Amino acid sequence: MELVFQRKEKIVGAFVVLMIVVLMALVVLIGRARHWFETYVTYYTVFDQTYNLSKDSRVKLYTVDVGKVTGVKLVGDKVKVELAILKDYAGRIKTDSVATVESPTFIGSEYVSIKPGTAKALPIPVNGTIPSRPKKSLADLMAEFEVEKTLKMVIKSIQDISETVKHLRDPKGPLYSALDSAAGILANIEAITRDIRQGKGSLGKLVGSEEALQKVYAQLDHVNSILKNIERATNTAREIAGDIESASAKSPEMVAGLRKALDMINQILTNIEQGSRDVPTVTKTTRQGIREIRDGVEEANKVIESLQKNFLIRPGLPPEPKGKNIQTRLRR
Secondary structure, three states: OOOOOOHHHHHHHHHHHHHHHHHHHHHHHHHHHOOOOOOEEEEEEEEOOOOOOOOOOEEEEOOEEEEEEEEEEEEOOEEEEEEEEEHHHHHHOEOOOEEEEEOOOOOOOOEEEEEOOOOOOOEOOOOOEEOEOOOOOHHHHHHHOOHHHHHHHHHHHHHHHHHHHHHHHOOOOHHHHHHHHHHHHHHHHHHHHHHHHOOOHHHHHHHHOHHHHHHHHHHHHHHHHHHHHHHHHHHHHHHHHHHHHHHHHHOHHHHHHHHHHHHHHHHHHHHHHHHHHOOOOHHHHHHHHHHHHHHHHHHHHHHHHHHHHOOOOHHHOOOOOOOOOOOOOOOO
């Protein structure tokens, strides 16, 4: 006898088969995510206390889940923890690896963290014991970060700030004294400015009077012109000094002649000074001085004529000025 299924029954059967397939796929996906189908190997580690570890607590390597705690039991005065580690990560657990208990928060969520060893160390065999290190307590963390010392420094800083604020709020303190001094200075400046605007005082008269300002400007212009003349005279003196230096380099004889003429002039001036002391002989001394001056002038003319005839100096001399006829009347 053949079974005949109606259309609705076929649809229900297909739906049930589909649900079973989907359920099996979900089981496989979840199992792979939770390592249900992975192979585990067993290791042990020993702590001084449980540190709130329990069965199914996580085991991490480089913050990656690599296993779980499968048992916690007391052995003597120590706590022995059984660890189930994924076989793929067993080769990274070396003899110099260290297991410790850590927590992302201060309380709760403890897990076993394994610090992997060096590449040169040998792997720990299965069912071996991983070296451990005690978990840092809150007191250890405070000592490590010097929390107590930092808090004392913060409290002292707050007290200093409070004391400073107290001094600043004191009406007789430095802040109010400085503000009063600043207010007095500003008042004096305001009074001086007001007097200047009203034309009081020398500065006020100077600023308020257009005539005084024009005089000041004129004096400044005069000073400016004097400075320009001084600058021009300085430049001229430099040029003369340069000419004298070049001329002295060209003709040492001219320098000697000029020195001789200057010596004669100094002697003449000395004779005139001596003659002025004796009033009765002023005329004689003056005549003698005039005669000596004439001799000196003639000597200087001779030197100049000899210099003009020198072929080394002649090209550097300026042309002679043209003479002008001057008509004078004879004195009676």
